Amino acid sequence: MKLPPSPKTHPFAQLLQWIATPLDYLEGTQKVYGDCFTARFGKLPPLVMVSNPQGIQQMMTADSKQFDSGRGNQIFRPLVGDNSMLLLDGDRHQRDRQLLTPPFHGERMRTYGNLICDISDKVMSKRMIGEPFFVRAAMQEISLLAILNAVFGVNQGERFEKLKELLTSMLDSVSSPVSSSVLFFNSLQQDFGAWSPWGRFLRQQKQIDQLIYAELEERRSHPDSSRSDILTLLMSARDEQGQPMTDQELRDELLTLLIAGHETTASALTWALYWIHSSPEVHQKLLTEISSLSDPSDPTVLAKLPYLNAVCQETLRIYPVAMLTLPRIVKSPINIMGYEFEPETTIMGCIYLTHQREDIYPEAKLFKPERFLEKQFSPYQYLPFGGSNRRCIGMAFALFEMKLALATVVSRYQLSLTDKHQPKPVRRGVTLSPSSSFKMVLNSQL
Template sequence: MAEPPTLRMPKALQALGFLARELPMTAHAQRKLGDVFSISVSGLPPLVIVADPALVKEVFTSDASDLRAGEGNAVLLPLVGASSVLLLDQAAHMRQRKLMLPPLHGDRMRIYGEVMREITDDEIDSWPLNQPFSMHQSTQAITLRVILRTVFGIEDGAQMADLERLLPKLVDLGQWVTMIPALQRGGGRASPWGRFLRAREQVDAILFDEIGRRRLDSEATAERSDVLSLLMQARDEDGEPMTDLELRDELVTMLVAGHETTATTLAWTFERLLRHPKALERLQAEVTLGEESSYLDAVIKETLRVRPVLNYAMRRLASPTRVGAYDLPAGWQIAVSLVLVGLREDLYPEPLAWRPERFLNRTPETYGWIPFGGGVRRCLGASFAQYEMTTVLRRIVERCDLRAAEPASEMRKRRAITFVPARGAQVIVEQRRAAAANTVTA
């Protein structure tokens, strides 16, 4: 049975290298071993890393009963709950996906544009002039408010303030206690697990209360356009609605999957854009004319290519499976590397250079541009995220003259499973235009 090649080094060293210097190590392994190789992280079954579009297609289109993503996400259970689409596989997974897809689909996103612009305007108005600040912190505030208003449908100011305070705490603590299961004990006030449980209790109380209120006023709920209200009206193939618990779990899932990812991609977009003055000039010229800008879209696609927030789309093998020339036993994990695929020289000449022109008037290759993963597990929020990112970026560029706080590029820093700009994407606003001027209602 042919197994994928692996680096010749002790397993403990491989594990250490993978944890401490994952990106250089996998790039080195790809150069030495090719587009499929395995890495052993002590105590776990080998991880097979895949970086070739043809094999990516094989993995993404394989029978979902052989390749499972839900099992691999099981550690997230305390945070997202047992009905989360992230944790399910096969029929149960497809049921949740079918219920969630229509509210998050394509053109529907336009109805959220006004709210997205309003939230961005408020954030812009709070920025200091001629003083560095972290764009990442700002995009985190924007994307959280956007999710709360458009996905959760929160309108009440006090409830909004409570959730803005509690949700980052829940997700932050949740990342620690799910990554280090040994922390899941003791429930004392000071322990991480105790603090996590209390934050979860408080968040759940607000969410169940909100769901209950909307159920009571079903006529008003039917008129609403937020994602939660639409999910409450959705029916599965047997005509069954989602339960309160399912609704709660999917709300937290969309927050966990959609908040930090979108905020970080926006932060990287500014980190890259502000170091490419010609691109910034072109973008500014296009948005000021108020035209639909395909360049804007290309700027985001190129940023997602060189700085995908997540490195892997993971699948666990439920049965022995052949991938390319290799036979992989049940229990192994396949990690499609979003980073390595994005940096392929054959698809993207001079792959490290950030050049939005690559995507101008060109649809990316299905399996060669995969920052949102693929197949039956492809990101459910991809349309939402892309629409939000173009709306926020357009608004900021329209209203502000920006520059990078320092000329040197920011390195990638690992934060839980994401890679973020190491200094928080430090920027300086040199000039801010009034909200009313140049307003484009696209």
Template sequence: MKVPPGPKTPFWLLNLQFEADPFGYMDAISKRYGDIVTLMSGSTPIVYVSNPLGIKEVFTNTKEIAAKGALNQNFALGTGNQGVLQLDGLVHKNRRKLLMQSFHGARMQACGQRICELTEKIMSKQVIGKPFVAYPTIEDITLRVGIEVVMGLQKGECSDKIKHLFVSLLRDGKSPIDKILRSIFGQRDLGKWSPEGYLLHLRQELFQLLYTEVEERRSQANFSRPDMLSDLIFAKDETGQPLSNEEVRDLLLSPIFAAGDASGTAIAWSLYWIHRLPNVRSRLLSELDSLGENPDPMSIVALPYLSAVCNEALRIYPTQLFAFPRLVESTVEVMGYELNPGTVLIANIYSTHQREDLYPARKEFQPERFLEKQFSPYEFLPFGGGSRVCIGGTFALFEMKLILATILSRYQLELVSKRPERPKFGGLICYPASGVKMVMCDRRQHQGQSQTFVVGSV
């Protein structure tokens, strides 16, 4: 049988075309070749699938198709060699289970209050009438949620240092100057002043700080602390043994990066769409106001239109453009094509979310589509799927809703520019190119009175 069709252009040139215009490139490829496309990287076929039935075949066939941790080794620089992305088999299954336990219902409810408080604390620093860039402000909130709420590090010098290092790593290599320097020096470590050397320096500092925190927390042996770090310190591996300090440190990295980077990006995009489309903002505020002046966080996350807005933001520009790769280990048929061992399979999330048969008027922001239809996990998959689905996906949506609700209920914001916000691709993430420039017009009044959105001091 034939392999799926695809361009004959050299892989390096395809990469350049993708970097220049990721979405235009993917739209053109899908239009020309359909919903299963082969790109050749040397002698290795890389097959991208955007057909929901094909994606289901890839995610559910664990006999011939493996979700190998080795395929994610490029992320080890940021997530450590023992992060959940790099693990396989029983070890991977055990660590996923340990991390998932940190996101159970009672824990989520306690986290909800703190997320609202952190959002209000950081947003209240904005000066009325003075423009600000939303993305770094939201990133500050989401990273603090990751470090203080998920990890359990209280605000202080260590917490601030860890947050600074996370931000530096997230932004490394994204500026035009960084890209020019990296094109000159490549991946050579020429010391702290070279791009690769600086990146490794940041990584070493962050890893050492986290390791020290794990050591200190283990020595305190406090079972009552309700955070992921404590869960992992007292957890047992698949053989019944405690996890090492290095394992605990590496397992913490992915959830915090995801909290800061993916969640922050999705919330920034949501703010853009909500304030670009007055009817969306009006309907959302009406729904939020229906809960009264002091809504419970769990009531907020259950709001249907708020959920639809978040889903539509994740659909139109998914923070993760592709699912993590799979490897064909024995000959297998996918969508009628026979794929040989060694073939890499990747679910193309962006192109799936852009299918006109699933999402009519696909380029338009229409939250109502998520109220009118329930999409399968192979049609709407912002956090990937199968055994490599993002562990923090549920928490990311929970966090999105509470941060958006707090901001919208308490502040009147406007976009500074009427020009459309352009997407910018970096790594796995699709960022708003200008960061979403906004201005705070005033504090918002609820039914004619000052609103008290959450109870509790910061």
């Protein structure tokens, strides 16, 4: 079978470049081989990367039974376990998606509106006037509190505090561009005791598991029918045989939501704050739009503001947090971009390269929210949340949270950049993030 062209560099060298400087790898390869190429990363099967909207459309509109995905997501396994929706395929995947999609949409989602505004305010009010602070850490606190609340329906208590602390340090331990390597090389996943990086990761994970299992135990011994949080929903779900989810299944899906549900949004919020404060014009337009509201604290109204929406969309275009979609593993022969792909070929949509196309986004390197006011892009030209049966289940929630957190921070706090330079986009685990050393300063509270 003929695959699209591939760099001649040794697969191990390609993998190292993909880990250390992912955007250079993608842009450099596309420059030479075009918008459909084959990446070879170490011992992994070849990965066909598509950044042509027509190719993406062919991928996303094919019958979903044509592809598997979960079994190609082993990289997530140490973080979320075998029963995570991310690693599932077929009926079980569909069952968990159907169960977990509704709470992150519509009326259920809107009940979190005031809470997200309050959390954003509380986190920002802890910053000291005149003292630079690490923006990503602050945004991560906001997004973690928001998702913990949605999942557990509580926002205080010793267990909650402990979980918050452990999740942050466990993720930090596999997040720097160097420590991320451990996720790509199974051979580095060795427990050499509590002081070794993987040993520490495992011990933190064990503590997280103990907290989750204690919560499950407590809820079973003290059932409360008035609760409407996501864990309650998961615990009351029954399959066709009337069986509930096992503790292991509950734990894996909870961790999936907690991790996927805050790492990504934290990076997106950090970028947004940078872009807003790097352009006085964007900042002013946003403030004017928010202050034109008769009740600027109403979350439902804030979420509908067109310019605020355009700022969020452009933030997710220019540096999409997920550079790639999840893999699509071909199950029966399929033609994409003129290539006849045979079963077991792995294809991925390259979100970053698609969003950087000059034919769709002129001056693609510039931050221009107006693009999203002037034009509508197709779901194959603009896909920060992927598509088809693997599209992000947290899309509506993430956008809602981004808008409310940004509106709260921008309208109540006067911030400025400490440095004119753009923060570096760096690998963070499997995602792309602004560097965690990026700082801003709080000038005054409005």
